Amino acid sequence: MNKVINTLFNPKVRSRTISFLVVIAAYVILTLLSATGHLSRLFTSLLVPVTAYIVAAIGLNLNVGISGELNLGQAGFMSIGAFSAVVVSGVLQAAGVGDILRLIICMAAGALIAALMGWLISIPVLKLQGDYLAIVTLAFGQIIMSLLNNSYVGIDSKGLHFAFVNNTIQMEQGGRLLISGPMGATGVGIASTFTAGFVLVLIALAVVYNLMYSRSGRAIMASRDNRIAAESVGIKVSQAKTLAFVTASCLAGAAGALYALNYSSFAATKFDFNNSILLLVYVVLGGLGNMTGTVIATTLLVVLPEMLRFLQNYRMLIYAIVLIVIMLVSNNEFLRLRMQMLRTRLKKKGAEADE
Amino acid sequence: MAFLSYLISGLGLGSVYAIIALGYSMVYGIAKMLNFAHGDVIMVGAYVSFFAMTVAGVPFAVSVPAAVLVCTLLGMTVERLAYKPLRQASSLAVLITAIGVSYFLQNGAQLLWGSDTKIYPTILPGAVSLFGGQLSVSYLTIVTILTCILIMVCLMLFINKTRTGKAMRACSEDKGAATLMGINVNKIISITFAIGSGLAAIAAVLLCATYPSVYPTLGSMPGIRAFTAAVFGGIGSIPGAFLGGLLLGVIETFAKAYISTQLSDAIVFAVLIIVLLIKPTGLLGHKISEKV
Numbered sequence: 102m103n104k105v106i107n108t109l110f111n112p113k114v115r116s117r118t119i120s121f122l123v124v125i126a127a128y129v130i131l132t133l134l135s136a137t138g139h140l141s142r143l144f145t146s147l148l149v150p151v152t153a154y155i156v157a158a159i160g161l162n163l164n165v166g167i168s169g170e171l172n173l174g175q176a177g178f179m180s181i182g183a184f185s186a187v188v189v190s191g192v193l194q195a196a197g198v199g200d201i202l203r204l205i206i207c208m209a210a211g212a213l214i215a216a217l218m219g220w221l222i223s224i225p226v227l228k229l230q231g232d233y234l235a236i237v238t239l240a241f242g243q244i245i246m247s248l249l250n251n252s253y254v255g256i257d258s259k260g261l262h263f264a265f266v267n268n269t270i271q272m273e274q275g276g277r278l279l280i281s282g283p284m285g286a287t288g289v290g291i292a293s294t295f296t297a298g299f300v301l302v303l304i305a306l307a308v309v310y311n312l313m314y315s316r317s318g319r320a321i322m323a324s325r326d327n328r329i330a331a332e333s334v335g336i337k338v339s340q341a342k343t344l345a346f347v348t349a350s351c352l353a354g355a356a357g358a359l360y361a362l363n364y365s366s367f368a369a370t371k372f373d374f375n376n377s378i379l380l381l382v383y384v385v386l387g388g389l390g391n392m393t394g395t396v397i398a399t400t401l402l403v404v405l406p407e408m409l410r411f412l413q414n415y416r417m418l419i420y421a422i423v424l425i426v427i428m429l430v431s432n433n434e435f436l437r438l439r440m441q442m443l444r445t446r447l448k449k450k451g452a453e454a455d456e
Numbered sequence: 457m458a459f460l461s462y463l464i465s466g467l468g469l470g471s472v473y474a475i476i477a478l479g480y481s482m483v484y485g486i487a488k489m490l491n492f493a494h495g496d497v498i499m500v501g502a503y504v505s506f507f508a509m510t511v512a513g514v515p516f517a518v519s520v521p522a523a524v525l526v527c528t529l530l531g532m533t534v535e536r537l538a539y540k541p542l543r544q545a546s547s548l549a550v551l552i553t554a555i556g557v558s559y560f561l562q563n564g565a566q567l568l569w570g571s572d573t574k575i576y577p578t579i580l581p582g583a584v585s586l587f588g589g590q591l592s593v594s595y596l597t598i599v600t601i602l603t604c605i606l607i608m609v610c611l612m613l614f615i616n617k618t619r620t621g622k623a624m625r626a627c628s629e630d631k632g633a634a635t636l637m638g639i640n641v642n643k644i645i646s647i648t649f650a651i652g653s654g655l656a657a658i659a660a661v662l663l664c665a666t667y668p669s670v671y672p673t674l675g676s677m678p679g680i681r682a683f684t685a686a687v688f689g690g691i692g693s694i695p696g697a698f699l700g701g702l703l704l705g706v707i708e709t710f711a712k713a714y715i716s717t718q719l720s721d722a723i724v725f726a727v728l729i730i731v732l733l734i735k736p737t738g739l740l741g742h743k744i745s746e747k748v
Contacts (some may be wrong), residue, residue, distance in 0.1 A: 243680075434544060
């Protein structure tokens, strides 16, 4: 019995347990609310996007918090996953595959293709450091968006047709366009459900926690804390950073696929620079390297603008002010010291009570 | 001849980018922060000069100093209220705050002035014809390029010859040591924001004279482009921002003219990536040596 309690309160296990408990509790509560009709339509429509953003933000936190590299292009990987999913979904729909299987295959395909792209992009990106690395991820995000904005994919009985910049696709009768340039993906068969999103969040958390507390995870964190020291004890820094970067883009790809199959149509500009920035905001507000924090911050910040709807036009203005104030308060030296004092005092009291 | 005409219009666009990039680069060099709200200061400058001309009815020459004044004050206020309390915080916290400020300015502008696109009045119509009419260069482009060169020269003189400029260079090298030498670092940072925002206002006027539409998210694209230009030339370096801006403008114009309009964005960013792979700190950036 004691052993069980000890393992539960082991810091590594504890943070993991808390994360999973928070997510599972949220899922149960939200499912109950939605089943009994207590959830407004607006919130129901937010359930899947929230889970998609959570998964992408968890990936980004791995990149920014654990690996310590500022990535301003995470939304680009989401869009790779989303558009791959649209194409795969089109093929599967034509083959008459059922919804659940289609969603699973699409998410796997989105994750795989995004991971592959992430690996390719990581080769030049990880040669750089600091703000230069950040701007190159921004540049890749913009390039991905620009390329997808000019891509055309169609499907008919002969198979897939691709075109670039100009829509030159000639299709036979009954063919349809899956991706039509600046119009984005059209006619996507909706297959995403909240349960699927919930499972994906659990998978993402499991992947990230397993990585964090493994030998490779320690190598990643060591490379973040001191590159030279890590190298001198034989850690392959670029390998460690690549692992984090590719995992992050893989998660973003799966999230993109989930997001894509939740809407019948969306444009590539849905995943622009502002979206990458938003994901970064979720990560920073949730706490660098803190996955539970990311889950909570993402949920709150996606829901917040909707909660502020009663403010009408002042909504986004208030949102901006909230953002600034949170940053100012959470970085206030005076408040931080006060909190620290309070914490030590509480600890002391706890220790006394134990005796 | 077409080549020359593209080159000149590219230099005109590049001059605007260069002026914005100078603001980015100076702020980065001294406050070590990526000021993502810089683009939105441009937008405010554009609105101020627009309303000065259309509502207050003042001539263009008066609207420019008005925009510069408002933007300078805005830049200093934002720095004082949002960035100064975060001097000791992590750079990510400052980055997020800058994003918050950017949202604030965009949405504030939308509330105050509406989200519709306003048409900026025509400034300096006409063009000079060269080579017997084969090449025509608009007065506006000439003025833009000349303004950019003038700003660049003044800024270099200011940084290298004046006492404040010397203090700025000292701050960018080592803030702690600068404080010990009796430099008021907070004041220097405030001055840097003032200059950067003032330049943003000038860029705003030149930008709107070329592309005559004013709307709340006007600043975001030139902001990202100018940020790219600043990194391109080596962020923190003033000649680098100038060079980066001009090159970016020329590359963008050539990409649009010779390759593809839709893909110009991708081409500009691809060039940036290639440059950074060859010179990891930009064209004129200092090499950061790591201390063990």
